[in-house]
Amino acid sequence: MNTVGGHWANLPSHGCFVYLARPLGETPKAGRALVEQMCDLQWSKFAWKKIDAALDTRRLSVTFLVGEPSEVHLGGRIAITNRWELGPTDDPPSIWLAAEASRWSEAQFAGLARSWFRIAATQCHVLSGGVFAAANMHNAKVEASREYEALAGEARHPVQVLLEKEPFGFYAWEKLRRVYPITLLGPKLAARTTAEELRAAGALAVESVGDALMFDATERLVEVWNRPYLDATKQLRELVWPWSFQHPHDDAKRRGR
């Protein structure tokens, strides 16, 4: 199921997502492990009894929201099972999280995201993942979840316009969405490259996690649709281009990219 969180806080934020090849319900311990990482985020009303009840493998998903409908400061969803048998043109199961950066620091968020990546790579059938910064919670939520939202009558944020031009989500079964400040390559995508190639293309740190590879494209979590980011990741984008979504904005061969 999709989630909508009301008014997203207009504050600098971070986001992360992971795509899985099989629903999380097939690896229930992984679901709990993912949520355990969120304990460090420390919000009130976090009760394990409720979480364990919610992680029932018959459920479609568990949603997290911190704040009020009038201002949401953290939002996320862990998809557990699927209503129908997944086909090649269905989006793969995913988990995502977005949180505003004044309450949850970059270090905290990046630490949680890396932990998610490690759990996904070692306990699930993982495809890929990404961690990034965003100008506000709305952009972070839309980028992390691919659940587009817009306020009718208002001009679209430029990032939303770019996001809506992304190819369909089902490409994530076989391809990398794009290079993110922290990127996870599941085994299938990791087999397309090597740690050495990634480092040669500018990856700052490369970590093997099982058969997956996790690498840092930038020193910090930054916004990913602007010129400085494109400049910083040009070689990496060239490297992954053949097996990426090939969003035109990411084409390193386009003039100025």
Add this chain to the structure above:
Amino acid sequence: MNAWEADARGIYTLDCVGMQELWDAWCGVEFEAHEAPEVSIVEQKTAEVIGRSEQKIDTVLARLPALRATQQKLGAKAKNRDAIAALRDEMDKQEGRLKRLKKKNGDWHGNNNPALQFAKTFGQQAHDKLARDFRCNVYDKPGYLSGGRPDCVVVNGKHDCWVYEFKPKDWNGTDRLADYVKAVADYYTARMQRDEEPSSDLGGRAFQNLVEANCRVSPDSPKKNDTVKFSHRYETYERCASRYQCPE
């Protein structure tokens, strides 16, 4: 008797003045940080609207004895018997409902609740406007899946195929949009693969052609092996951007 029945039904139908009063009350609620919102104003206004309707109940019920007497007189003639019997049944039903509603604060459950009527009607107006703004090819029609209907299906151009759900901006929760977008894609895919025409409610042949021209995943492959795909988006609207308008 028809006039009585119309008056009885009218009690449940929130009149326009009532709607506008509820609108002003709801949109006037301020949500300040660190303070509980003043929804008591909305509750108070709802009680006022209910109170006015309750006064009408007494007036309508007071007319019943005279109407019953007329019913009896007319029903004595054989040619009127069936028609009067039907009218009597209807009046019995309305009388029963009105008496139940007469309780203090009323028994305004479900569709009788004025606040709910208000929300439904305003929500409908907002959706209708969005459907016009987004030029939905198919707007709020059943037929794609049981127990649900997507707000808007629209094809704007190449790979620009959407299913929208319209929601108030501060709405919060889960939704069936993922189900809808899959059902819509499956529906037009099946028709493409079988070379069939959708029902006219769901766009008919013209819309099917538009879908096949713009929404196919692998346009170079034979249609019977291909699928169509839609993206999905929530279009949110400000609950109180424009005051509820009375129908002309």
